[in-house]
Amino acid sequence: MYPKKVYSLYDLSRSIRNLFRGHASQTYWVKAEILKLNYYEQSGHAYPDLVDKQKDTLRAQFKSTIWKANFNAITAKFKDIGEALKDDMTIVAKISVNYHSVHGLSLNILDIDTDYTLGELARKKQEAIKALKQEKLFDLNKSLKLPLLPKTIAVISVQSSKGFGDFEDVIARNPKQFQFHYKLFPAVLQGERAITSISRQIQVISQYPKLFDAVAIIRGGGDEVGFSAYDDYSLAKNIATCPLPVFTGIGHSSNRTVTELVSYKSFITPTKLAEFLVEQFDVVQQNLSSYIRNLEKQVRSDLNATTIELQNLNKLFEVYTLNRLRQQNTALSQLELQLIRNTNRYLERHSGYMDVLQQKLKLLDPRQTLKRGFSITTRNGKTVFDAEGLKPGDTLNTTFYKGSIESEVKTKSKS
Amino acid sequence: MKTKTYTEAYTELQKIVEDIENAEINIDDLEAQIKKASELLKICKDKLYKTEENVLKRIEEIKAYKI
Numbered sequence: 272m273y274p275k276k277v278y279s280l281y282d283l284s285r286s287i288r289n290l291f292r293g294h295a296s297q298t299y300w301v302k303a304e305i306l307k308l309n310y311y312e313q314s315g316h317a318y319p320d321l322v323d324k325q326k327d328t329l330r331a332q333f334k335s336t337i338w339k340a341n342f343n344a345i346t347a348k349f350k351d352i353g354e355a356l357k358d359d360m361t362i363v364a365k366i367s368v369n370y371h372s373v374h375g376l377s378l379n380i381l382d383i384d385t386d387y388t389l390g391e392l393a394r395k396k397q398e399a400i401k402a403l404k405q406e407k408l409f410d411l412n413k414s415l416k417l418p419l420l421p422k423t424i425a426v427i428s429v430q431s432s433k434g435f436g437d438f439e440d441v442i443a444r445n446p447k448q449f450q451f452h453y454k455l456f457p458a459v460l461q462g463e464r465a466i467t468s469i470s471r472q473i474q475v476i477s478q479y480p481k482l483f484d485a486v487a488i489i490r491g492g493g494d495e496v497g498f499s500a501y502d503d504y505s506l507a508k509n510i511a512t513c514p515l516p517v518f519t520g521i522g523h524s525s526n527r528t529v530t531e532l533v534s535y536k537s538f539i540t541p542t543k544l545a546e547f548l549v550e551q552f553d554v555v556q557q558n559l560s561s562y563i564r565n566l567e568k569q570v571r572s573d574l575n576a577t578t579i580e581l582q583n584l585n586k587l588f589e590v591y592t593l594n595r596l597r598q599q600n601t602a603l604s605q606l607e608l609q610l611i612r613n614t615n616r617y618l619e620r621h622s623g624y625m626d627v628l629q630q631k632l633k634l635l636d637p638r639q640t641l642k643r644g645f646s647i648t649t650r651n652g653k654t655v656f657d658a659e660g661l662k663p664g665d666t667l668n669t670t671f672y673k674g675s676i677e678s679e680v681k682t683k684s685k686s
Numbered sequence: 687m688k689t690k691t692y693t694e695a696y697t698e699l700q701k702i703v704e705d706i707e708n709a710e711i712n713i714d715d716l717e718a719q720i721k722k723a724s725e726l727l728k729i730c731k732d733k734l735y736k737t738e739e740n741v742l743k744r745i746e747e748i749k750a751y752k753i
Binding site for chain 2: 589592596600602606609613616617621
């Protein structure tokens, strides 16, 4: 007989199971980090690796299970707060401790407290947002004016990163071959170091605000770890106060980080960011084309209007000119008539005067007097007006209306 | 005689017509004035005719312009 008391592995497991039986019905709230979620879509169950780390030292690790029904309920709760269970997430979970003779010790997760998961980071994030808003920095970068053609870009990225590659690709292959210029300012983009690294480059770029049209922070590929850096207050403040519009394309799919919120414009991928830049050129080009078309249309319509105006003016010109000529014609004809009429009148008037004169002359003719029985006496050819000077014996000639006589003065009577 | 403008000739003609109307012309000068009036009238008519002719020609030209 074997000298030592030996148990089968099964016996051992049974006795350990008995040890845990007392705990099986009990539940506890436990804080832990999900190292890996290990969700299986087909079965609907998840087998998260739970750890407890202090600094980078592992203090505890457990396998755990979330059965389908619980998983669905928890997922629904997280969806309500805009979150999802994922790797590297710290949770407070309601668990029971189980022991299985084959699968060993594991924690059965019954529930996860969403309030905690919003957690420290979220609280920090909210605090950062609140502070930035209070300091009027939150919308500061958005209030900057993006040049019509953002063609010179200061890029904060990593030369070898997939995100920067995507960005370069879109720029280089833009269909209309718009010319962009960009300069890379290398920076660490992940983890705590990203905060100071990006901030430093923003400060360098800020010294040359006239050289660049905008800043683009580009990150893409790699794990979504250490993302909390982008919720950091000091980094967000550096971005908000940058004198140039800051674009972000940091390839982050869930909630937007504070950095993205304060930036001039954020894009879900570096590709989208590059496409936006190209689109600005496209829009300007399209606007220009449409301006040219409108200008042409306007000029044509103006020309048409002017043509019609000119034609009307032409017509009026013709009418007025001909009217003026006709008026002048009439005036001239009237003047001619007047000349003839006035001349006739003038002549008539003058011939009237002649008639009167003739009449007067007729009346003055001495024969007319003689006719009425008067006679003219002359002596030595001179008309006698006075008897004085005449003496008896003088010869007088007397002329009558008809005939004349010669006589001698006999006596002179006293007058 | 120096060529007169239409306006000059017309004004002068008007003056003669008025003078005759108001009998401000000596009968001795009447013939001379009438002669002058007929010359002025001829100037006016010629000018008016030529002007009309030219204007009509221009109007035809204008109408022929392609706009």
